[in-house]
Amino acid sequence: MGRTPQAETVVVGAGNPLLADEGIGVCVVRELAKRPDLPRGVDVVEAGASPLALVHILSNRRRAVLVDCARMGRAPGELCRFSPEGVSSLKRLPGLSLHEGDLLTSLEIARRIGECPEDVVILGIEPEDTSFGSQVSRRLHGKIEDYVQAVLGEI
Amino acid sequence: MSGETRIRVRHVTRVEGHGNIEVRARDGRIEKIEWQVPEAPRFFEAMVRGRSWDEIQPVVSRICGICSVAHSLASLKAVEDAMGIEVPEQTDRLRLLVHYAEQLESHSLHLGYLVVPDLLGVKSIVPLVSSRPDNLRTIIKIHRTANAWMELIGGRMTHPVSLLVGGFAALPSEDDLVGLKKSIQEVMPELEALADLLLGAADKLPEFERDTEYIALSHPDAYTFYHGDISSSDAEQLVDIHEFESVANEYVQAQSTAKWARWHRDSYAVGALARFNTNGHLLGTRAARTARRFGLKQGCVNPFMNNTAQLVECFQVAEHGLELIDELLSRSISQEKPEVRERAGMGVGAVEAPRGSLFHRYGFDEDGRCVSANLTIPTNQNHANIQKDFEALVPQIIHRGQDEVRRTLEMLVRAYDPCISCSTHFLDVRFV
Secondary structure: OOOOOOOOEEEEEEOOOOEHHHHHHHHHHHHHHOOOOOOOOEEEEEEEOOHHHHHHHHOOOOEEEEEEEOOOOOOOOOEEEEOHHHOOOOOOOOOOOOOOOOHHHHHHHHHHOOOOOOEEEEEEEOOOOOOOEOOOOHHHHOOHHHHHHHHHHHO | OOOEEEEEEEOOOOOEOOOEEEEEEEOOEEEEEEEEEOOOOOOHHHHOOOOEHHHHHHHHHHHOOOOHHHHHHHHHHHHHHHHOOOOOHHHHHHHHHHHHHHHHHHHHHHHHHHHHHHHHOOOOOOOHHHHOHHHHHHHHHHHHHHHHHHHHHHOOOOOOOOEEOOEEOOOOOHHHHHHHHHHHHHHHHHHHHHHHHHHHOHHHOOOOOOOOOEEEEEEOOEOOOOOOEEEEOOOOOOEOHHHHHHHHOOEOOOOEOEOEOOOOOOOOEOOHHHHHHHHHHHOOHHHHHHHHHOOOOOOOOOHHHHHHHHHHHHHHHHHHHHHHHHHHHHHOOOOOOOOOOOOOEEEEEEEEEOOEEEEEEEEEOOOOEEEEEEEEOHHHHHHHHHHHHHHHHHHHHHHHOHHHHHHHHHHHHHHOOOEHHHHEOOOOOOOO
């Protein structure tokens, strides 16, 4: 039910586009959705900043490619590919809002309720600027094509 | 009780927006009790001025990410009222259907994600991921069904795009409605599971009563969320929705950036419990049975039972939603083309948002441009009542110690399911 398509593979862009590079995941999937070389049978979805929305998006999928801003201690703009099992979160959540949390929280909820895709890849992008702003930094903007290619390489 | 009690909660968690609790007492003598709203006003009433009649809904929908359908419907009804537009019955039924989806979405979010942690003694739902995955699965499934239901009729999950003045931009197909019916039927056992979960912890809801004025829309034929006029538990006569300002009587308080409201007393309450108290005799079978399971009866004045009333309403909207779908399918879906002739005028729209009565008023010039707007939001109408509940409750529980007082007051605030961000308003004041 609903109008959201349900393909086996989903590419999800997460993040808040009002916090500059924090929204890079959303920025990448918006670009990806315009591409004529996007394979058929792949859904491209903006998850925004709601961990629970992501749980819904992941249900009934076999493979998920998640694109998100990630502080990894790398150079700004660097993209790293990793699995949920390969990292642990350093975030401490104050419990103020349902908009808190991160991809890892969503994946853990999905796993516990038996709805996590069997194959999950995270493409983390190191931010340069996460202050208020509706545009990603110039450095990350210049690499969007690289990020899109990285996603296409996964699907 | 000897010693000092000093509670400063900044901000209350698991509510929408920012609200503070402040209590100060010395040797059992209470010096200060305040429910405070510090959030910045958002100026929506100013934002719509100068905009065309068909731009109002997309703007005011953004007042709230939880009740965007309610704000959309209130604004559409107000524009139609101002322009003299009659809405076809199919549109009326479909609007009610998407409105029900939002009630289920909002109530399940509130009960499942915000209230259940209180009842199970955890800080948030995150610990339940490992300790109670079955309960969490139930909550997520209900919420997901409601989201998909909203998307199906409204065109997307939040901030509907298919709702227009006079009709719909896109209609669901009959297959869509058949699919929706199936998914609502499938969610019924999940609602029963949620009821079991809440019933198992119902003794955690404090037994506190304070005689309260309850306000809700009322209609002789239905447990209404969309039609009808304004009813008060303190008055015999209904008030026409066009007179809503004389009901809300909004005013400002130094402790709050949100306006407060009062009618026959110094405060009143809106929301699920107000609707239940007003219209509970018109509930469907399963909803009425759920109320009985929890011992909820009309005339209840325990604000914590608003949670229970929300659960009852989850059954009500699911149950009546199924009837609406059957009704729509029996007539088949027909294409309708809304026609609007702009004219100058003033219009009012009222609906029951998940958190209570919601009123929109707009004035338009002869070109259909908005010249005035006044929005009265449910949570605005509850702030004064939360304060009065605090003042009655704290003396009863002050001996229980600071942590227990704080926890109980937080639960009380949550029981109202406040949407504080919606309620902050432009204040028009003069300093004297």
